[in-house]
Structure formats: structure tokens, C-alpha cells
Amino acid sequence: MKINLTRVAAAGLAVAIGIGAVGLGATSATAAVGDWTPNGTPEPYYIYDFDGVLQNGTTVLHYDDGFVASPSPTDVEARFAAAPADAEGVWVFIAPKGKETSIADWSSKIDFGLLVPGPDNRVLQPTASMAQFPATTFGAVKAAGGDYSLGFAFTKNNGVTFVGMGAYNTVHVVAGTGDYTYDVPQQIPGGGGSDPVGGTGEIGITTAVAGPVDGALSLTVPSGAKATLGNPTLDADGRSISTGSLPTFSVTDERFVSKPGWTVNTTVADFGSGSNSVPASALGIVPSIGASSTSSGVSKATFLAGAQSSSLFAEAVAGSGIGQTDLSGALTFTAPKGTPAGTYTSTMTVTLVSK
Incomplete structure (x- = not known):
């Protein structure tokens, strides 16, 4: 037309x-x-x-x-x-x-x-x-x-x-x-007075929340936990060096109200093999915090030498550390030069203390 x-x-x-x-x-x-x-x-x-x-x-x-x-x-x-x-x-x-x-x-x-x-x-x-x-x-x-x-x-x-x-x-x-x-016109869905094909709305929701209560602070070390250091090699100075890792142990803090914080300390006994012994200081420890931990604000020692006296392994300051914290560490044992060959054993004691 x-x-x-x-x-x-x-x-x-x-x-x-x-x-x-x-x-x-x-x-x-x-x-x-x-x-x-x-x-x-x-x-x-x-x-x-x-x-x-x-x-x-x-x-x-x-x-x-x-x-x-x-x-x-x-x-x-x-x-x-x-x-x-x-x-x-x-x-x-x-x-x-x-x-x-x-x-x-x-x-x-x-x-x-x-x-x-x-x-x-x-x-x-x-x-x-x-x-x-x-x-x-x-x-x-x-x-x-x-x-x-x-x-x-x-x-x-x-x-x-x-x-x-x-x-x-x-x-x-x-x-x-x-x-x-x-641009050739297109009708917008739901326009023109036709029945709506979608939409949004709001619903108010009210709920009561019970007040929190403090739970327990606990330490979990696996039954029979053991760290074995293997594949010893001699370094340039003739010292025997072996490596391994600690099994994972956990701190659980459910004190949701007070949140005082906590400290994990460790002590290591001297190593012995029959009549031979090596001081605990021969063990080097690099602490680590597991990725599966649910807590926050926890810090760890950068490095510590195994010692008979208590050493700080990790801690949570007041207001932090709530939830589960998984701890472990890399181990390096350096025997003094001239140490007789053998299998040497010791024990690490882990102590959890509330702040």
C-alpha cells in the first residue's frame, strides 16, 4: 500500500x-x-x-x-x-x-x-x-x-x-x-496488560534466638598417635638427619560467650636407644594449622626446638579460637656427630591451657 x-x-x-x-x-x-x-x-x-x-x-x-x-x-x-x-x-x-x-x-x-x-x-x-x-x-x-x-x-x-x-x-x-x-520492536514479556509471567514479593520473617552458653574447651590427640622419622642421611658434617611429621591433633573451643582464648604448649623428652641418648633439642618442629579448621584468629610458632621445658606451639587470643583448630607440624631430627646408629625414641607431651 x-x-x-x-x-x-x-x-x-x-x-x-x-x-x-x-x-x-x-x-x-x-x-x-x-x-x-x-x-x-x-x-x-x-x-x-x-x-x-x-x-x-x-x-x-x-x-x-x-x-x-x-x-x-x-x-x-x-x-x-x-x-x-x-x-x-x-x-x-x-x-x-x-x-x-x-x-x-x-x-x-x-x-x-x-x-x-x-x-x-x-x-x-x-x-x-x-x-x-x-x-x-x-x-x-x-x-x-x-x-x-x-x-x-x-x-x-x-x-x-x-x-x-x-x-x-x-x-x-x-x-x-x-x-x-x-531495532525491530519486541514486546517485553508480561507487558501490554497481559497476564504476568513472573514477579517478586516480600515476606517478613521474625524468629526468636536463644542466648548462647559456654561449652567446653578440649584437646583431642588420636589414640596411639605416633610420629616416625625415616630415611636418615648424613650431611656434610657427618650428622644423621631424618624427617617426618606430627599426626594431626585438635583443639575444640565451644565457649561462645566468654571466648577467653587458649594456649597449646609442648614438651619433648630426650631421645634414647638402649644406653645411648640424644637431647630433645635435636628435634626441630615447624608447627602448622590445618586447612579444615573452623576457628579464626589462631597463631602458631614459626619454629621451635624440642625441649624438656614447655614451648609455645599455638595460641588463640581472647575473642578468637572458637570452633575446631587442627594442628600438626613438620619434624627434622639432627643427631649430633658421632651418635651411634640405632632407633631412638622419645615422647612429646601436648598441653592445652585456657587463657
Whole structure:
């Protein structure tokens, strides 16, 4: 179907308009009003050429060619929805995205005409051609290109006051030429007054919490726990060196109220093999805290030599150490030069003390 051309723009481009009773041969039907892309336009905004062919969104629309808009994807002569009661005129605009309702922020605009009083004040075929805009204001858009909103809006006070949105769409302007493409409208799920397909809500929840009570502080060392150091080798000084690791032992602190903290100390007896002995200081220990621990704020000694006197292995200061702390350590035994061969044994005593 051909578009009804009822006047010619000042720039010489044929522009089809139809506002109220002015449009010739226009149908009275319009597309359903709803939520459309881009989000914020009250109606879809489809673009047709002057032969009434719907543009598909991928074809480049040339700056000098003529185009008009319709709310229908099948009827170029469909009218847009009625204007607000206080609207006096219609302006076609191109604006930065998000600035559609701010006349002062529009990049360029043209006066599309006065509204005809009466119940049928619905816009027909607003122009969608780029050449329609004044060169003085559209020049910056043409030079820079980019994404804009193209559409029309209702105004009063000679186009100064915005009173309502007609419809618009996103256009992608080619820098330097003013050619453009546009996004074919899509209805947003749940819009247009249809039954909702989703939603959110809030439910208040109130619960009582019983006050915490202190539990116990305990130490767990596996039954029969043993550390065996093997594969002895002689170093450059002729000393026998062997390595191993401590089995994991655990501190559990369930004193959730007082949280006084705790200390783990260790003592090591001298090593003996028959009548031969090696002092406890021959054992070096590098403590470690297991990754499976649930406590926080626990610190450990960097290194300690096994000694008959108590040595700090790990500790939790007041306010920390609640939960389970798994402890272990790397062992290195360095026998003094000349120590007779044999199997030497000792015992480590682990003591947990509350702060």
C-alpha cells in the first residue's frame, strides 16, 4: 500500500503526515499499547519506506531517503494512540538514549504539526527520515554517529513543554553519512496488560534466638598417635638427619560467650636407644594449622626446638579460637656427630591451657 503524501517538507523531502482528521485514507486501528523495546516507549515504532514496505532492521536506511513510522508491523496506515488531553502539538525528535522526555536534551527536532481538536487526535505516519532534521542541529549527530532514540512526542506552549510520549525506537547512525539502521520492536514479556509471567514479593520473617552458653574447651590427640622419622642421611658434617611429621591433633573451643582464648604448649623428652641418648633439642618442629579448621584468629610458632621445658606451639587470643583448630607440624631430627646408629625414641607431651 502506498503512503498518503499530504505535504512536502521545507528541505524538499516528501514527508507523509496524518494527525487526527488530516491523514487521508488512514485506518482507525492501532497496535496494542503495551511494554515494548526500547523499554519506555508506550507503543512499538516500526519504520516503512514511501512504498509502504516495512524495513527489517538490518537494511541500511539512507540519509536522503524518505521513511515514516507506524505502530503496526503489517499496516503502514495504522494510527498511534491518542494524544494526552492537554497536548497542543507534535514534534519529531532524535535524542541521546535515555533523554527522550527531555526536550532540552534532544539532539535535533522538527515541528510535525498542530493537533486537530476532537476524539481522533491520533498521529498518522510521523516522519522517520534523517534529512528532515535541520542541518544546524543534526550536523553533530551525523558527524559523530552512534546510538540514539528516534520518535515523536506531544507538547504544548509552542513545543516548549513536554506533555507525553508518542513512541520511539533505537537507531544506529553511521558517522559521517547519517545513514542508519533501527531495532525491530519486541514486546517485553508480561507487558501490554497481559497476564504476568513472573514477579517478586516480600515476606517478613521474625524468629526468636536463644542466648548462647559456654561449652567446653578440649584437646583431642588420636589414640596411639605416633610420629616416625625415616630415611636418615648424613650431611656434610657427618650428622644423621631424618624427617617426618606430627599426626594431626585438635583443639575444640565451644565457649561462645566468654571466648577467653587458649594456649597449646609442648614438651619433648630426650631421645634414647638402649644406653645411648640424644637431647630433645635435636628435634626441630615447624608447627602448622590445618586447612579444615573452623576457628579464626589462631597463631602458631614459626619454629621451635624440642625441649624438656614447655614451648609455645599455638595460641588463640581472647575473642578468637572458637570452633575446631587442627594442628600438626613438620619434624627434622639432627643427631649430633658421632651418635651411634640405632632407633631412638622419645615422647612429646601436648598441653592445652585456657587463657
